[in-house]
Amino acid sequence: MAFRKDHELHARRRSRNLWVAACLAGFAALVFGLSVVKIARDGPVQGFDHVARPSLAAQEASE
Amino acid sequence: MSDLTINTHGDAGFGDYVALLKPRVMSLAVFTALVGLIVAPGSVHPVEAFASVLFIALGAGAAGALNMWWDSDIDALMKRTRNRPIPSGRVAPGEALQLGLWLSGLSVVMLMLSANIVAAGLLAFTIFFYVVVYSMLLKRRTPSNIVIGGAAGALPPVVGWSVAAGAAAPEPMLMFAIVFLWTPPHFWALALFVKTDYDLAGVPMLTVTHGRAETRSRIFVYAAVLAPVALVLGFTSVGGPAYIATSLIMNALFLRGAWKVRNRSEDEAAADGHAAEKSLFRLSLIYLFLHFGALLADKALRAAGVA
Numbered sequence: 001m002a003f004r005k006d007h008e009l010h011a012r013r014r015s016r017n018l019w020v021a022a023c024l025a026g027f028a029a030l031v032f033g034l035s036v037v038k039i040a041r042d043g044p045v046q047g048f049d050h051v052a053r054p055s056l057a058a059q060e061a062s063e
Numbered sequence: 064m065s066d067l068t069i070n071t072h073g074d075a076g077f078g079d080y081v082a083l084l085k086p087r088v089m090s091l092a093v094f095t096a097l098v099g100l101i102v103a104p105g106s107v108h109p110v111e112a113f114a115s116v117l118f119i120a121l122g123a124g125a126a127g128a129l130n131m132w133w134d135s136d137i138d139a140l141m142k143r144t145r146n147r148p149i150p151s152g153r154v155a156p157g158e159a160l161q162l163g164l165w166l167s168g169l170s171v172v173m174l175m176l177s178a179n180i181v182a183a184g185l186l187a188f189t190i191f192f193y194v195v196v197y198s199m200l201l202k203r204r205t206p207s208n209i210v211i212g213g214a215a216g217a218l219p220p221v222v223g224w225s226v227a228a229g230a231a232a233p234e235p236m237l238m239f240a241i242v243f244l245w246t247p248p249h250f251w252a253l254a255l256f257v258k259t260d261y262d263l264a265g266v267p268m269l270t271v272t273h274g275r276a277e278t279r280s281r282i283f284v285y286a287a288v289l290a291p292v293a294l295v296l297g298f299t300s301v302g303g304p305a306y307i308a309t310s311l312i313m314n315a316l317f318l319r320g321a322w323k324v325r326n327r328s329e330d331e332a333a334a335d336g337h338a339a340e341k342s343l344f345r346l347s348l349i350y351l352f353l354h355f356g357a358l359l360a361d362k363a364l365r366a367a368g369v370a
Binding site for chain 1: 076
């Protein structure tokens with residue numbers, strides 16, 4: 001049996017859900033943007049990973 | 064099941080939630096906060112400025128939703144407000160309360176992260192003042208409700224300033240004073256020509272408690288006090304030629320309009336369909352817009368090295 005035709009209610013719910021999704025996506029994008037701006041303000045950022053970092057080695061050598 | 068039952072609680076459209084945030088009141092908060100932020104000393108990254116103004120707007124909206132939650136009983140009684148989301152049954156009162164509380168918390172915390180704790184504290188105070196002091200304590204008790212409650216509407220430029228400058232200064236206090244003193248004549252001019260059934264809802268309006276003649280004379284008193292305060296801002300660090308010229312012209316027009324309204328009888332007002340009151344109300348909107356707009360113009364002039 002085929003589904004019944006959507007009620008106007010369903011269209012309203014769908015539109016509401018889409019708007020909420022758009023708001024959440026916008027909020028996530030904004031928080032990301034803010035993070036980038038705030039972190040970048042303190043200069044270059046280096047993570048503590050397992051890659052050789054010549055800049056540190058140069059520093060140690062001079063000490 | 065009929066459509067009538069389907070359309071009640073739980074299935075409001077997105078627009079109904081937006082209406083809960085009182086977008087028109089929000090626009091005033093956004094504009095004045097933005098000007099406060101831009102003219103303040105110190106620079107803010109555009110992303111931070113955008114986010115901060117957005118969260119100030121959200122905080123103002125949250126206060127609007129909480130106000131609609133608290134006032135839904137009287138909103139249902141008055142013709143002008145009967146169609147608001149809660150009294151019309153599209154949004155359940157508890158839903159509006161939740162939205163208001165969550166958005167309040169979110170906007171304050173996010174403003175603290177995007178700007179600083181001073182701005183966030185001021186935003187929290189603004190929401191508290193509008194919801195608790197104005198809506199809950201004053202609105203139904205005293206005809207001075209909009210005089211004192213106007214402080215809530217006057218705070219956004221101070222919040223905006225503190226986003227950029229983070230500290231107290233005379234300039235944001237003067238901006239606060241301008242919106243604060245502007246609010247009563249703005250609303251009383253409206254109260255003189257819009258027949259709202261406030262008495263039905265038991266809200267004391269000056270036009271009802273003290274009479275329309277008294278309201279007319281108070282409009283002029285506030286306009287007269289407002290004029291020097293507005294002009295003084297022109298001689299601070301944020302003022303300049305554009306602001307002083309705008310302020311001189313707008314205050315002269317506003318005083319003239321208020322004087323005209325003050326000296327009219329009810330018969331005269333009724334005869335021309337409250338033309339003077341309506342034009343004073345429109346003028347009050349332009350007044351505020353141009354004063355804050357002129358601050359931006361002077362900032363641009365300074366940036367260009369002209370003034």
